[in-house]
Amino acid sequence: MDNRTYAVVDLETTGHSPLKGDRVIQIAIVFIENGAISRKYARFVNPGRDIPSFIQQLTSITDKEVASAPSFEQIAQEVSDLLQGTVFVAHNTDFDLSFLQSEFKRCKVPTWSGKKIDTVELSKILFPSSSSYRLQDLAEDLNIPLPTAHRADDDAEATAHLLLAALSKLHSLPEETLNLLHRRSFSLRSDISSLFYEALKSVRQDNKSVKLPLFRGIPYRDVKKTVESVALRTMFPIQEDEKIQLLEKGYPSFEYRKPQLEFMDTAWNALQSSTEVIAEVPTGIGKTVGYLLPAAIHSFQTGKPVVISTFTNHLVDKILEDEVQRIRDILDIDCTAAVLKGKEQYISLGKFEELLRITDESYDETFTIMQILVWLTETGTGDLNELNVSGGGQLFIDRIRKRNSKMSEDEKVADYHQKMMDACSKTNLVITNHSMLLSDSQREQRILHSYSGLIIDEAHQFIHTAVRSNEIVLSYMNWKYVIGQIxxxxxxxxxxxxIKLHNRFSNFGQQIVNQLAYSYDQFTSVFDKVAFLLSSHRPKTRGGQHGNRVVFALAEVRDEPIFARVAEKMSDYIESVQTIQTQLEVHKPKMSKKEEALLAEWEYWLRELKIKAGEWVEIFLDDSNENFTVWIEKDKRSLPGSLNIVKSPIDASVLIKEFTTRMNQEKIGIVWTSGTMTIKNNERFVAQQLGISDGVPIKSFAAPRQFYDKAAIFIVDDMPSIQHVSQNDYIEAVADAVVQTVIATGGRLFVLFTSQDMLRKTYELILDSELLSEYALIAQGVSSGSRLKLLKSFRQFDKSVLFGTNSFWEGVDVPGEALSAVIIVRLPFTSPDEMIFKARAEKLNAIGVNPFTDLALPEAILRFRQGFGRLIRSSEDRGFFIILDRRIETKSYGKSFLNALPSVPIKNVSLEHMVKSLEDCYNE
Incomplete structure (x- = not known):
């Protein structure tokens, strides 16, 4: 029994630095004894100075509330006495404990001494799949009450419940997992090792350890076996009232939408007749269930899976989590679904176990290993994307990805990827992503085969995926990292x-080691010369420089003979590395387990080097393929570290045609669908980009007439023309428009840019002005975190503004009142200096086609439509689409953008009138 007293502490302060005069304004301590909360202590504290306004907004603690409270000097001895003999616990002990100790010292009372536990560090280990480790996010995930975040009393109590939840999780782990965790816990930054020890002791005494299958001593959660799908006489609802009855079972507040029912028929007919169709299904129709229902029924009737492919792994998971259960409810049948991603998304248990044998671990590696050990007891997929690890931990994750299909017998039994592949042949629906679908179609032995239909959702993104899947990126930093490993x-x-291993086992003496060192020096010397050549090169065209960012075509330096010399010296070096591998391999039976792991690690990095060598040849020495362009990117502030060389396809349709040809040979129905598949006056633009035959019909379904009743479009007609003022002047005007709009609407805005540089400058100008100090300002590429994390932060604050570029123009769902307006800073044309666009434009020019009207304009219109699609996600949504770029009314092509949007009232107004309209609307 753990008989220690845990003191869970939280402070609210005027700032981060007690040495600079910051003081405590609230302190709370929650005591835990014998596994339960026993007592609480909470006091407001008078800081003897004004509380900064942003702290008042964050904590809701005002100067008035603390005016009659004691100073910290008056309660310091009391607080010190309460903490003596306890284990200090906080959600980020680095802040709370250090601040408190500094205050104790200032007040000349005894500082605290003892063991400390940081619940951030503990939570990262025990809840390794949490998307965020902020207290409010963990509280939401674990159903812990947190009435008011950033109030010490509520935060301390929530942290106490978090500690109890963590201890409960700890005691539920298998004994073998606890043993592996405890062994590594002594290098953690807080005293968590004692918790692992107590849990391990308790589990051993009670003899109630959870029993999981073991892979070489490592417990892991086995994948639930998929029951084989069988053909059932499930009939597709032909009549409209039959469809409505089914949909009402899945949607308690079902809203009749005739286009949704028509789309269901379109998808069903394509699957049944093994034909191909393109379907444009905008927001508001119910696209996902519109294709999942016919797909599921078709699978039941044929006894074979239907493959659903979408753009990202996040969307894959979203379909599985949200929509498949709805299909089960509608059909009242256990419709099964399996998610399949590329093998590199899954853990290689063999590689993970090998690395555990190598004892020299950094803090990041040790921490990530502990996260993985806990995660393995709960994951049902083995998908490494489920883990939330640090940047340093990500390097370790990359080393344990499944790279090849060659496995030992015990690995085959435990391999997650293999089990997912096995499930794909037995399930009704296989849900995957475009990248996996494309790469699988190119394999001789395909994973996805013998299926009865294919739905490609977010089909317009298939173009982007085809480009990225065939792109090679050579990063200087990545090269240096790989080379440095061996x-x-x-x-x-x-x-x-x-070398020590070689000296022990090999009879070849020092000669091969000397050869390795010589070939390494030769290779790195010539490699560094290439890095210097590319770092110092100045582009021949003015468009190649944008501030500190420099971009130029490889053709400007391609004739340099040094590229071939790198390939030659690298080949010599790889041969030396291979020789050591070969010489040691024959002695493997005599090696210890740790020595075998070292040899396996050497082999792994040898394989990585060979991959790099192949990429080098493809980028610098292969002139055979005219459908590719190669360019160099760098940042003048960090050379050569920022060097990236990219080889990318010019025309995705060539690649996708190969895919569709193979798919058509399968004689299955194919449905290409998206919210943006057509453009007025150029209906087949997307289809042509996808390489889809002109014979494939396009069907467009309009959203219900009333869907956009609460939407309006504003064109701000007194904005400066971006072509006639400096960028700084335009940014000032944009910042002013954003500030006024935010204040009028109360926040919940997206501000969409086409340039990261302009986004950053606008964001910083608004931040420095402090005019929106009450709002959470979140900026892509500036604020830390992934797109999903930024979006979650945006949703959590009532007063928030999100500044986004490319990826926020589409694929983002913020329904209801969470999004009130979208501001378009510039019409979303691709920069003419963007290297792929430039190469495509040159090709079109060569055959007499206008690159602007036939490429730049239709692409921008599509992106514009997608930006509008962020705003209205249901018929109850109210929102405003605000356009700041005056080219929409001054240029002849402007009407093409507006004609591409749904029928929504358009108002040309000054900024002042627009703000007044918004204020009137929100004051109603």
Whole structure:
């Protein structure tokens, strides 16, 4: 029994630095004894100074509330006495404990001493799949009450419940997992090792350890077996009233939408007749269930799966989590679904176990290993994307990805990817992403085969995926990292250990080691010369420089003979690395488990080097393919570290045609669908980009007439023309328009840019002005976190503004009142200096086609439509689409943008009149 007293502490303060005069304004301590909350202490504290306005907004603690409270000097001894003999717990002990100790010292009372536990560190280990480790996010995930975040009393109590939840989770882990965790816990930054020890002791005494299958001593959660799908006489609802009856079972507040029922028929007919169709299904129709229902019924009738492909892994997971259960409710049948991603998304248990044998771990590696050990006891997929690890931890994750299909017998039994592949042949619906679908179609032995239909959702993104899937990116930093793994002979590094191993087992003496060192020096010397050449090169065209960012075509330096010399010296070096591998391989039976792991690690980095060598040849020495363009990107502030060389396809349709040809040979129905598949006056633009035959019909379904009743479009006609003022002047005007709009609407805005540079400058100008100090300002590329994390932050605050570029123009759902307006800063044309666009434009020019009207304009219109699609996600949504770029009314092509949008009232107004209209609307 753990008989210690835990003191869970939270402070609210005027700032982060007690040495600079910041003081406590509220303190709360929650005591935990014998596994339960026993007592609480909470006090307001008079800081003896004004509370900064942003702290008042964050904490809701005002100067008035603390005016009659004691100073910290008056309660310091009381607080010190309460904490003596306890284990100090906080959600980020680095802040709360250090601040408190500094205050104790200032007040000349005894500082605290003892063990400390940081619930951030503990939560990261025990809840490794949480999307965020902020207290309010963890509280939401674990159903812990947190009435008011950033109030010490509520935060301390929530942290106490978090600690109890963590301890409960800890005691539920298998004994073998606890043992592996405890062994590594001594290098953590807070005293969590004692918790692992107590849990391990308790589990051993009670003899109630959870039993999971073991892979070489590592417990893991087995994948639930999929029951094989069988053909059932489930009939597709032909009549409209039959469809409505079914949909009402899945949607308690079902809203009749005739286009949804028509789309269901279109999808059904394509699947049944094994034909191909393009379907444009805008927001508001119910696209996902519109194709999932006919797909599920078709699978039941044929006894074979239907494959659903969408753009990202996030959308894949969303379909599985949200929509498949709805289909089960509608059909009242256990419709099964399996998610399949590329094998590199899954953990290689063999590689993970190998790395556990190598004891020299950094803090990041140790921490990530502990997260993985806990995650393995709960994951049902083995998908590494489920883990939330640090940047340093990500390097470790990349080393345990499944890279090839060659496995030992015990690996085959435990391999997650293999089990997912097995499930795909037995399920009704296989849900995957475009990248996986494309790469699988190119394999000789395909994973996805013998299926009865294919639905490609977010089909317009298939173009982007085809480009990215065939793109090669050579990063200087990545190259240096790979080379460094086997090139450094410093004490404790892999090369140092391999040389010792070689000296122990090999009869070839020092000669091969000397050869390795010589070939390494030769290779890195010439590689560094290339890095210097590319770093110092100045582009021949003015468009290649944008501030510190420099971009130029490889053709400007391609004739340099040094590129071939790098390939030659790299080949020599790889041969030396391979020789050591070969010589040691024959002695493997005599090696210890740790020595085998070292050799396997050497082999892994040898394989990575060979991949890099192939990429080098493809980028610098292969002139055979005219459908590719190659360019160099760099940042003048960080050379050569920022060097990236990219080889990318010019025309995706060539690649996609190969895919569709193979798919058509399967004689299955194919449905290409998206909210943006057509453009007025150029209906087949997207289809042509996709390489789809002109014989494939396009069907467009309009949203219900009333769907956009609460939407309006504003064109701000007194904005400066971006072509006639400096960028700084335009940014000032944009910042002013954003500030006024935010204040009028109360926030909940997207501000969409086409340039990261302009986004950053606008964001910083607004931030510095402090005019929106009450609002949470979230900026893509500036605020930390992924797109999904930024979006979650945006949703959590009532007063929030999100500044986004490319990826926020589409694929983002913020329904209801969470989004009130979208501001379009510039019409979303691709920059003419963007390298792929430039290469495509040159090709069109060569055949007498106008790149602007036939490429730039239709692409921009599509993106514009997608930006509008962020705003209205249901018929109850109210929102405003605000356009700041005056080209929409001054240029002849402006009407093409407006004609592409649904029939929504358009108002040309000054900024002042628009703000007044918004204020009137929100004051109603």
């Amino acid at each position: 090139g450094s002979d410093a004490e404790g590094q892999l090369l140092h250990k391999i």
